[in-house]
Amino acid sequence: MATDFFTTPSWKKTxxxxxxxxxxxxxxEQLENQRPVLLMGGIHGxxxxxxxxxxxxxxxxxxxxxxxxxxxxxxxxxNMDGYAKRTRVNGRGxxxxxxxxxxxxxxxxxxxxxFPGTAPASEPEIQGVVELIKRFDPRLLIHCxxxxxxxxxxxxxxxxxxxxxxxxxxxxxxxxxxxxTPGSLSRYGWHDLKIPVICIxxxxxxxxxxxxxxxxxxxxxEIFEDFGSRRDSSVGGLR
Numbered sequence: 001m002a003t004d005f006f007t008t009p010s011w012k013k014t015x016x017x018x019x020x021x022x023x024x025x026x027x028x029e030q031l032e033n034q035r036p037v038l039l040m041g042g043i044h045g046x047x048x049x050x051x052x053x054x055x056x057x058x059x060x061x062x063x064x065x066x067x068x069x070x071x072x073x074x075x076x077x078x079n080m081d082g083y084a085k086r087t088r089v090n091g092r093g094x095x096x097x098x099x100x101x102x103x104x105x106x107x108x109x110x111x112x113x114x115f116p117g118t119a120p121a122s123e124p125e126i127q128g129v130v131e132l133i134k135r136f137d138p139r140l141l142i143h144c145x146x147x148x149x150x151x152x153x154x155x156x157x158x159x160x161x162x163x164x165x166x167x168x169x170x171x172x173x174x175x176x177x178x179x180x181t182p183g184s185l186s187r188y189g190w191h192d193l194k195i196p197v198i199c200i201x202x203x204x205x206x207x208x209x210x211x212x213x214x215x216x217x218x219x220x221x222e223i224f225e226d227f228g229s230r231r232d233s234s235v236g237g238l239r
Contacts, residue, residue, distance in 0.1 A: 002118035012128035036071035045082020050144035056213035083188035100188035154186040168219030
């Protein structure tokens with residue numbers, strides 16, 4: 001097993017004081033100007049499938065020598081308090097995927113489970129992700145969810161990697177999830193910052209999570225082993 005990776009068990013704390021772990025291919029100061037791939041699970045605490053996929057991807061990355069994969073950062077579970085309670089929202093009742101400081105952030109919510117917070121980036125979990133995005137300018141943002149099986153690729157430059165995941169999983173690749181998501185990572189990452197975003201939607205309420213990694217491993221490996229895509233993403237300062 002490779003050992004040249006970096007971990008911080010308490011990268012950030014939630015509003016309830018729960019630690020959030022972060023893992024990376026190198027100490028964070030060494031990843032500046034490297035445009036790492038940022039992968040996150042557990043944005044919604046009632047979606048254990050996304051946590052499992054992030055954890056399994058991380059387990060594979062830990063076995064890989066640093067030179068064999070692109071720079072990476074993984075947060076296996078962002079919404080630690082919601083995950084402990086199996087609730088979509090975090091410990092303060094906020095839907096983290098409506099709390100990003102996107103131009104279209106709105107205080108309105110159709111249902112309580114979509115409550116976007118009292119202000120953009122009001123939640124410490126999202127404040128931490130925004131800090132990472134601003135500091136490292138990731139090549140690609142991937143967040144792992146569960147609902148209806150699909151791969152949502154936002155931004156034209158997400159398409160090659162979205163298609164890899166679609167081919168690997170057999171899931172449909174789409175441009176939009178099908179309903180408005182103001183304050184989401186896709187709105188903030190792509191529409192505001194022009195960083196491509198992939199939302200993986202695994203089948204929800206699975207009784208057996210052991211099949212998730214086999215379904216996605218080929219696509220994930222291709223993404224993290226593709227040094228060519230990293231070079232292409234920065235040619236001419238393209239964003």
